Amino acid sequence: MLDLFSEPVPEPRGEPARGRSAAAPARRAGADPGVTYTPSLLNSIVRELLESACPPVWVSGEVTGWKRHSSGHCYFSLRDAGAQVRCVMWRADAQRLPTDPAEGMEVRVLGAVTLYEKRGEFQLVVRELEGSGRGGLWRLAFEKLHARLTAEGLLAPERKRPLPAFPRAVGVITSASGAALHDILHVIERRAPWTRVVFCPARVQGEGAAAEVARAIALFGRVPRAAGVDVLIVGRGGGSKEDLWAFNDELLARAIAASPVPVISAVGHETDVTIADLIADHRAPTPSAAAEAAVPDVRALERRLADGRERLERAVRRRAGRARDDATRAGAALEDTLQELVRARRERLARAAAQLEALSPLSALRRGYAVPLSPAGRVLRRAQEFAPGAPFRLRVLDGTLGCRVEGEAGGEAAPAGDPLERTGDG
């Protein structure tokens, strides 16, 4: 191996660093005064050296001075108690981060060392960055968005709309190739085949998935209400935390909140809740469960109809039976009333007849009274109407007798009064 500085060209890659360090003392002593480097050349050579000598490494430390440039590249330093190292994360890698790490956050990065030639700065080109601790960056991103949406009231329970009992059509947003669509169709066909399904395909993982799903939700919002899409299922089957990350996207969350019809989130996962779950009107653990929540069950409906029929028939039978009883009872009552009426009439008639009888003059004659009449036929009531020797007639029960007055009339013997009343006790 030749002296490094004897030729202004980089070392071939892959040569072990150890070899050179053995030769170092000789080099230091023997720098060629005839060869002069520029900073550019020097830095270029050192960069080549560094990059070829150090394979990618994992480095853990505390993030400080994180800055996301408008270009999308991110710059920061990693430090521990004794040292720090400059880091850069290019846009292509940085945009996979769920959020920016907080100042002072403990992270672990995978990176390759290099030299930033322009400044002669040693730095780490970071390809991956993981937050250490519970949930790491994902948790941090989730919590940040959660706090923001909560502050806006978008996660409030009173915002949740009830699902329609009988949707005319169910909107489904998921991948055209996943099992989720198949599961949803299967459940709806089994439970409520009269319900129409309107399917809008969208990628549910990877770059741009959240935006695509959000766009589909907005598209459903522009479908005329007459098309009958009364509820929306947005989801996918299970996957890794990163696969599900689209459902923690702010854009998607806001699209759900803005949907004119209730949204059911169906992100297949066991433990973690996504922002989509929290902001949706209803959360289902799987796409199948979402479909079950969306449509009624034909069997339950059939039971309900059968029950309705039974109750209808029973009620009307009972009502008709009561009507028959009522009629029977009414007939009997009518008869009673009539009989009562006839009896009352008869009694009244008998009473009237008796009264009439009592008032009749014939009854007085029958009891032995007689009525004196003047020759002209006038009833003679008082003694003074009888002149001595005058003729008069006497009406008795069965005829009239011719009579003549004998002797004087005596006032005391014939007191004034109705003969009919007076003679009762005589």
Next chain:
Amino acid sequence: MAEEVRTLERRLQRLDAIVAELERENLELEQALALFEEGIGHLRASEQVIRAAELRIDQLLEGPGGEPLLTPLATPEAAAP
């Protein structure tokens, strides 16, 4: 079908109301019979709706102007992977 489903919900609600009304004791016979007939009508129509039809699937795509385009997809089997 969409309208039939909407009326299905109304029919079921009406049916519940009719049953409750009929189960009240103080109903005129004529009124009871009229309610019964109406109830049976709703029952038959509802049964017809829920017994009907294969699942219908439409696909929703975005038109060039951002407008929603609905096109029918054949059967669940054709749409599923």
